[in-house]
Amino acid sequence: MLEIVIIKFNLISGGIESVIWLNIVFQVAIFIINIILVIGISIHYNKIKKNNIIRLLAFENNEAIIVTYNYDDDNLKIELSKEIKTKAKINYSNLNFSREKFVNYIVEEDRESFNEFLKTKKETILVVRFLEVVAKEIRYMTFKTGIKTETGITFSGLDTTNLQKALSKIEQMDRSKAVMLDNLDLGILELELVNKEDGDFVILYANKASEKYLDSKKKFIINKSLKHVFLENQEELVKIFLEIINENIQKECEIKYNHINKWYRLVGYKSDANKLVVIFDDITNFKKQEEEQEYKIYHDPLTDLYNNRGLHRKLRTFVNSKKLICFYIDLVDFSWINNYYSMSFSDSILVLIAQELKNYFGMNAIISRYFTDHFVIILNEATDEEIRNALFFLKNTSGKTYGNERNDVSIRKNIGYAIYPEDTKDIKEVVFLANLAMKMSIETIGIEPFHYFPGLKEIKQEKIKNIEILKEAIINKQITVFFQKIIDVRNNEIVMVESLARWQKEDGSYVPPLTFINLAVESRIIKELEDLLISESLRKYSEIIKRDEYKKTKLSLNLTPSIFLNIETIDLLNKYIKFYNLTPEKIYIEISEETFVYNLEKCNHVIALYRENGFKISIDDFGSSYSSLSILNNIDYEVLKIDGKFILNCDLEKNQKIIEMIIKIASIDHKRVVAEGVETKGMVEYLKSVSCFVHQGYYFHFPENIIK
Numbered sequence: 001m002l003e004i005v006i007i008k009f010n011l012i013s014g015g016i017e018s019v020i021w022l023n024i025v026f027q028v029a030i031f032i033i034n035i036i037l038v039i040g041i042s043i044h045y046n047k048i049k050k051n052n053i054i055r056l057l058a059f060e061n062n063e064a065i066i067v068t069y070n071y072d073d074d075n076l077k078i079e080l081s082k083e084i085k086t087k088a089k090i091n092y093s094n095l096n097f098s099r100e101k102f103v104n105y106i107v108e109e110d111r112e113s114f115n116e117f118l119k120t121k122k123e124t125i126l127v128v129r130f131l132e133v134v135a136k137e138i139r140y141m142t143f144k145t146g147i148k149t150e151t152g153i154t155f156s157g158l159d160t161t162n163l164q165k166a167l168s169k170i171e172q173m174d175r176s177k178a179v180m181l182d183n184l185d186l187g188i189l190e191l192e193l194v195n196k197e198d199g200d201f202v203i204l205y206a207n208k209a210s211e212k213y214l215d216s217k218k219k220f221i222i223n224k225s226l227k228h229v230f231l232e233n234q235e236e237l238v239k240i241f242l243e244i245i246n247e248n249i250q251k252e253c254e255i256k257y258n259h260i261n262k263w264y265r266l267v268g269y270k271s272d273a274n275k276l277v278v279i280f281d282d283i284t285n286f287k288k289q290e291e292e293q294e295y296k297i298y299h300d301p302l303t304d305l306y307n308n309r310g311l312h313r314k315l316r317t318f319v320n321s322k323k324l325i326c327f328y329i330d331l332v333d334f335s336w337i338n339n340y341y342s343m344s345f346s347d348s349i350l351v352l353i354a355q356e357l358k359n360y361f362g363m364n365a366i367i368s369r370y371f372t373d374h375f376v377i378i379l380n381e382a383t384d385e386e387i388r389n390a391l392f393f394l395k396n397t398s399g400k401t402y403g404n405e406r407n408d409v410s411i412r413k414n415i416g417y418a419i420y421p422e423d424t425k426d427i428k429e430v431v432f433l434a435n436l437a438m439k440m441s442i443e444t445i446g447i448e449p450f451h452y453f454p455g456l457k458e459i460k461q462e463k464i465k466n467i468e469i470l471k472e473a474i475i476n477k478q479i480t481v482f483f484q485k486i487i488d489v490r491n492n493e494i495v496m497v498e499s500l501a502r503w504q505k506e507d508g509s510y511v512p513p514l515t516f517i518n519l520a521v522e523s524r525i526i527k528e529l530e531d532l533l534i535s536e537s538l539r540k541y542s543e544i545i546k547r548d549e550y551k552k553t554k555l556s557l558n559l560t561p562s563i564f565l566n567i568e569t570i571d572l573l574n575k576y577i578k579f580y581n582l583t584p585e586k587i588y589i590e591i592s593e594e595t596f597v598y599n600l601e602k603c604n605h606v607i608a609l610y611r612e613n614g615f616k617i618s619i620d621d622f623g624s625s626y627s628s629l630s631i632l633n634n635i636d637y638e639v640l641k642i643d644g645k646f647i648l649n650c651d652l653e654k655n656q657k658i659i660e661m662i663i664k665i666a667s668i669d670h671k672r673v674v675a676e677g678v679e680t681k682g683m684v685e686y687l688k689s690v691s692c693f694v695h696q697g698y699y700f701h702f703p704e705n706i707i708k
Contacts, residue, residue: 063087063159065141069118070152074099084159087137105131117143118153125252127160137161186281187213187264191226193245193274199238201226204275213282215260232257237266244268244276254283263287300369302347303354311368311376311431318380319427324420325387327377327394327449328434330442332412334373336565341407341602349409352402360393376431391417391449407601414441415449423452436460442522467523470516474528479503479516481536482703483544486556486674486696489684494549495694496588496674498556499537500703501529521560530563535576538587540707542580556588556618556639561595565606570613584614588639592620593631600634607636621676623658632665640666644677644697650686660690667691 066079078095085093099118103111107129117126126143139161146155190205206214206221214221214229226241227234233255240251250269257264266280298310306314318324331353337346350369357367357377364386366378379386398413416437420430433452439460441450473479479501486496503511520526534557541555563569577584589610596603607617618639619632623646632640642662646655659675666673675687678697687695 063138065157066154067143067157068152068154069099072151076102084138087159089137107131114143117145120145121148185209186279189221189278189280190271191241191276191278193242196242199242201238201241203229213262213264213280231259240266241268241276241278244270245274254287256287303351303369305354305358305375306366306368308368308370308376311366311370311378312428314366315378315427315431318378321380321420321427323382323422324427324430325379325382325390325417326420326430326434327379327390327415327417328370328431328438329375329377329394330414330438331373331375332414332442333562334411336562337409341409345404345407348404349402349411353411356397361390370431376434378430387419394449414438416441416452417449418452439463439522463519466519467525470519470523471525471528473503473516474525474532477532477536478505479529479532480705481533481540482705483540484696484703485701486694487700488694489688490693494553496554496556497541497544497550497706498590498696499533499541499558501533501558502703502705517560521562526560526562527566530560530569531572534569534572538573538576538580538582542582543707545586554586554588554616556590558590558620561592564589564591564595565603567606567609570609570615573615574613585616588616588618590618590620590641593622596631596635600631604634604636611636618674622662632669637671639672639674641674641676641696642692647675647677647683647687647697648679650683656686656690659687659692663690663692 062081063084064081065084068077068079069075070077076097076099078097080088080090080093080095085091099115103114106114110128113126114128117124122145124145128141128143130139130141132139138159140159141157142160143155143157146153187210188205188207189203189210191201192204194200194202203221203224203226206218208218210221211217216229221229226237230237236253236255240253243249244251248270250267252265252267254263254265256262261284262282263284263286264280265283266278268276268278271277298306298313300307334346334349337349350373353375354367354369357365357375361367361377361379364379366380368376368378370376377390379390382390394413394415398415399410401408401410403409416434416439418424418430418433418437420427423433424430433456436456436459437450437452440456441448480503481499482502483497484500485494486498487493488495501513501517503513503516505511517526517529520529537555537557544550545553559569573584573587576582577587591607610617616639617635617637618641619635619637620641621643622640623643640662642659646659649655650659663673672694673692674694674696675683675692676696678684678687678695678699680699683697684695684699687693
């Protein structure tokens with residue numbers, strides 16, 4: 001650290017001995033630097049992304065550097081401001097050093113301090129001297145601790161070489177100019193320890209600016225006990241001042257005067273045996289900006305809830321909780337709303353849900369928008385009744401409709417929860433366990449919140465393993481398509497072939513399609529899987545229609561709701577159709593009833609886009625889940641496929657009535673009806689008797705890898 005020559009003199013205004021003029025001026029200067037650093041050079045990083053506003057105001061317009069130290073590779077990356085580049089007469093903006101090499105440029109006495117600075121977790125200001133070999137113009141740098149991440153620390157540095165030159169000149173100045181202390185806009189006090197046991201300090205000197213900061217006249221400050229002047233933070237201040245006296249060190253702190261809503265930064269150092277000088281300034285505006293920046297770091301700007309970083313920060317304060325419950329909420333398929341409507345509409349839904357949670361849980365809960373469409377709620381010291389009520393509320397809001405005067409949408413929620421310390425002794429793990437439980441609720445497809453149970457970790461690990469295997473299978477094209485014929489029984493012509501995904505493992509066994517398709521949806525790699533299946537389907541289809549028996553055959557192509565509703569899929573289809581020399585009129589896009597539940601109006605809009613591009617629409621598995629016959633009047637389609645469960649039990653009178661009604665409604669609009677799951681001669685004869693002549697099922701053809 002920089003050594004300062006100590007000079008004793010008498011203050012003209014107060015006649016108090018032993019105040020150190022040079023140290024005061026130096027501390028004033030350093031204090032000003034500290035303030036600049038707080039607002040100017042403390043550039044907040046959010047995962048190493050700088051706040052551009054503060055960067056512009058503070059970094060580019062000062063002789064400053066930003067240093068990023070990486071713990072793993074022990075290297076420092078240094079960014080130079082325009083001002084410091086100009087001063088040092090260099091053109092490049094970035095430098096990279098190993099820590100060892102960088103430290104060698106520092107004066108030997110300061111090297112250990114710098115190494116400690118890189119490790120410290122406390123807010124620290126450090127003045128470092130550099131060897132002349134670095135740059136003649138830059139000999140001193142003041143560093144201030146910044147933002148720490150898991151991989152390193154980012155901090156700022158300000159060139160203070162000119163300050164040191166000024167201090168050297170001050171040594172030669174007439175000491176009688178000490179009267180200028182009274183004209184400084186910084187508060188300056190000298191205190192004397194009069195009772196060590198009680199930690200009682202008396203104020204011996206106060207300059208004029210102290211009146212403003214302490215909201216009191218000098219006559220009510222001088223010769224008064226510290227406890228009568230500083231009405232708040234007394235214990236903290238006494239502890240710091242005693243440490244300064246006893247250890248002969250400089251200390252600084254920030255204190256808040258709540259009764260006048262002001263923040264002050266104090267810097268104190270020992271001036272004589274039982275005396276110290278305290279320099280302080282109003283940093284209220286700086287603290288407000290600092291608090292605003294901190295608020296942004298820990299809160300979601302859209303909903304004003306905690307973000308995931310803020311949640312975990314708050315969670316750490318509950319380590320002594322006797323009972324804490326964490327709910328993890330996933331808004332099912334929420335990302336699709338952007339495709340149906342707009343980002344502004346989906347944002348408005350998130351705000352409504354956030355407000356709903358705040359209205360119910362109030363101030364008794366920590367609520368976070370954890371990720372884009374994920375919310376986390378933490379109830380600390382929750383009673384059994386509060387937990388029951390919360391579970392009831394969350395269950396009843398799953399499937400609720402949200403919207404505005406123009407649009408509304410039903411949002412289903414997957415909800416999992418875990419309880420501390422019942423489910424884990426590590427409070428940091430409770431969110432992770434609630435997330436595991438939420439993912440299990442996806443598989444059970446229920447509306448009941450799912451409670452974590454032992455063994456879920458192992459299930460999750462197995463699923464992660466399976467996801468990696470699935471990714472490899474997609475990359476290596478181990479998943480392919482088989483075709484199943486769709487027959488017109490009047491002439492036994494193959495009118496269509498349906499493309500069906502198949503995954504054969506190395507041991508020869510097949511993974512059920514629903515298993516790996518659902519896994520792809522859950523793990524958000526369904527697009528990669530669908531891209532492969534679309535490409536393979538069109539490639540193989542382009543080959544089979546070269547055969548005589550398939551020349552008039554159309555292709556029926558299944559798309560999951562998310563892929564169908566993503567209009568980029570149309571471009572993908574057109575790309576492959578052009579590549580394989582096909583026409584869209586021969587392609588029937590199969591969509592399940594599940595697609596309609598999100599938004600019928602938007603679904604029709606997307607259907608219209610497919611039809612404009614020449615594609616045909618086929619409604620798959622009609623009657624399997626959400627359908628009502630009235631939906632057929634609201635959807636544009638060419639083919640209606642009756643779900644196989646009706647065909648399988650077509651001997652039942654109830655099912656026969658449903659089948660015949662579907663056929664009748666479709667025939668009115670001259671739509672083609674396909675019966676799925678036809679497995680027996682009896683089924684064929686019944687369907688023919690009710691004028692359904694296009695059949696698909698094992699009776700005619702097992703799915704086959706027609707083209708290798």
